[in-house]
Amino acid sequence: MGLWKSIVLALLFCHLRAGAACPAWSADRANEEMSRLQQQITQWDDSYWQQGVSVVDDGIYDQLNAQLRQWQRCFGGDSQTDLSAPPISGSILHPVPHTGVRKLADKQAVQQWMQTRSDLWVQPKVDGVAVTLVYRDGNLIKAISRGNGLKGxxxxxxxxxxxxxxxxxRGLLANSTLQGEIFLQQDGHIQQKKGGINARSKVAGMMMRQHTPELLRSLNIFIWAWPDGPAVMSERLEQLTAAGFSFAQRYTQAVKNADDVEHARVRWWTSALPFVTDGVVVRSGKEPQARYWVPGQGDWLAAWKYPPVAQxxxxxxxxxxxxxxxxIAVVAMLEPVMLDDKRVQRVNIGSVRRWNEWDIAPGDHILISLAGQGIPRIDEVVWRSTQRTKPKPPEGxxxxxxCFYATPGCYEQFIARLVWLGAKEVLELEGIGEAGWRELHQAYRFEHIFSWLGLTQEQIQSTLGVSKGEKIWHQFNLSRHLPFTRWVIAMGIPLTQVTLNASRDDSWQQLQDRDEQSWRQLPSMGGQRTRRVIQWLEDREITALSNWLAAQRIAGFMP
Structure with a gap:
């Protein structure tokens, strides 16, 4: 799938998630969950805005913030407060308010937004902290943090x-107000590969701490607004560049439609840039006069964010x-999310011991990303539910x-054995997978892992359908003519293929005739493996299976 399609799918699915069903909670449970999460976010805010310390990754913060807002919409809580904004502690009035930027969900939303506007331009959405610069008589006299948009x-x-x-x-800039993003300078940052690297929090920390001149030298600024500046965008950009604000002109381009925006978005997502970005901003070159700017009312610009590296x-x-x-393997089933172009709704946790270490229960929120080969993995548990009930692992x-036999409590391992023996390197039973084995076992209650050899063609067809049943029947018959070693492997003999080939044994009797010394002479056969093989050969169930295969006239098992 093309890269641009991957991005569209990811953002579309994130948009669809926004309308996810509300949790089936009581009012008390909902209040408890929302109150606890809101307290946690408030603590993170205090650390971030008052101390300049980020104790949680930006992406996790944003997504949990969005989760809280969804719960508030579901249960009637106060969803108007912008928890991601700094506390209203600033006392310096912005000459021109910061409007903020509206976020669009996908390409279609971008196209619809653009239809009613003209003179459109696209810029990277630089990830840092917003600031106002005030120049009077050619001198920088004031720099104000964004704050609540009115004061900072x-x-x-x-x-x-x-x-x-x-x-x-000099010139028109000598008495101007500029708005921009202070960012952490990077050397060839590729957003698609490196993600956000917590850039926003790092910049905030530098701006909050005292006595950090050496750190401040690593910061730069991207000017994205010049209220009441030149009416023509190209002139604005030229004058900003001439004054030393070069990034805006270098990374601003005219666009006519959503395709142009998408191409720029993909290019900046995959190219080396001097800053971290989290999307693109589309803006009209025609802006209202500065006296009409109000926080939350900047309808002449909109953002289209990138898909998150982790969800x-x-x-x-x-x-x-x-x-x-x-x-025993443990799997976490998830509220579906999109990672790259993959719809992820389950992730492998690992063993029961690993699950206990993670301490994951239904209702918890986990951060997942894609490891090598696009396999979902757990990065961390980011939020634990107030009411946690963990299921019990299978007993026994x-x-x-x-579980060579379908005894009570053996169902899952028994099915796993059937699936494995059908693999290409074992009995090569093409066309039947886990679902097919479950259907046959449910219909005919297999006694052991080779009971399917006793099924008739009519029985298989009545369960799996005429066409598929005929093919499976054919595969079952072909397996009867496979070499003896294939059947021994299907029985789970604890030998490597190399050792089995080296033995040159082609009958059950030859395997039984070997003593400990004979086994030890074969390659890769230490004392422990030798004892396991002898134990396996002497096992009552294995002996019974060999007798069954002999009765089915499988080569190597008949006396």
Whole structure:
């Protein structure tokens, strides 16, 4: 699938998630969950805005913030407060308010937004912290943090220590107000590969801390607004560049439609840039006069964000499976999310011990990303539900010598053995997978892992359908003519293929005739493996299976 399609799918699915069903909670439970999460976000905000310390990744914060808002919409809580905004502690009035930027969900939304506007331009959405610069008589006299959009903190002394920001300007800029993003300079940052690297929090930390001139030198600014500046965008950009604000002109381009925006978005997502980005901003060159700018009312610009590298998802269930060797695997079922172009609704946790270490229960929220080969993995547990009920793993002791027979409690390992023996390297039973084995077992209650050899063509067709049943019947018959070693492997003999080939044994009797010394002479046969093979050969169930195969006239098992 093309890269642009991957992005569209991811953003579309994220948009669809926004309308996810509300949790089936009581009012008390809902209030408890919302109150606890809101308290946590408030603590993160205090650390971030008052101390300049980020204790949680930006992406996790944003997604949990969105989760809280969804719960508030579901249960009637106060969803108007912008928890991601700094506390209203700033006392310095912005000459021109920060409007903020509307976020669009997908390409279609971008196209619809663009239809009623003209003179459109696209820029990277630089990830940092917003600031106002005030120039009077050519001198930088004030730098104000975004704050609540109307008032902010005085950052003048910090900004004056940044060599990248001009202290003096000329011409129309001599008496101007500029808005932009202070960002952490990067050397060839590729957003698609490196993600957000917590850039926003790092910049905020530098601006909050005292006595950090060496850190401030690593910061720069992207000017994205010049209220009441030149009416023509190209002239605005030229004058900004001439004054020393070069990034805006270099990374602003005219666009006519959503295709143009999409191409720029993909290019900036996959190219080396001097800053971290989290999407693109489309803006009209025609802006209202500055006196009409109001927080939350900037309808002449909109953002189209990138798909996140990692997603927070709610665990809906914990499921267990037993493999053919008896190992219990734990899987977390998830509220579906999109990662790249993959729809992820389950993630492997690992063993029961690993699950206990993670301490994951339904209702918890986990951060997942894609590992090598696009396999979903758990990065961390980001939020635990207030009411947590963890299911119990399957009871009983499972190992490589259990569940050859369909006894009570053996269902999952028994099915796993059937699936494995049908693999290409074992009995090569093409056309039947786990679902097919479950159907046949449910219909005919297999006694052991080779009971399917006793099914008739009519029985298989009545369960799996005429066409598929005929093919499976054919595969079952072909398996009867496979070499003896294939059947021994299907029985789970604890030998490597190399050792089995080296033995040159082609009958059950030859295997039984070997003593310990004879086994030890074969390659890769230490004392422990030798004892396991002898134990396997002497096992009552294995002996019974060999007798069944002999009765079915499988080569190598008949006396």
């Amino acid at each position: 903190e005085d950052w003048t002394q910090k900004v004056l220590q940044m060599p990248s920001i001009p202290r003096t300007v 927070v998802s709610e665990v809906t269930d914990i499921q267990f499976s037993v493999g053919k060797s008896g190992k 002791r499972f190992n490589s010598m259990t």
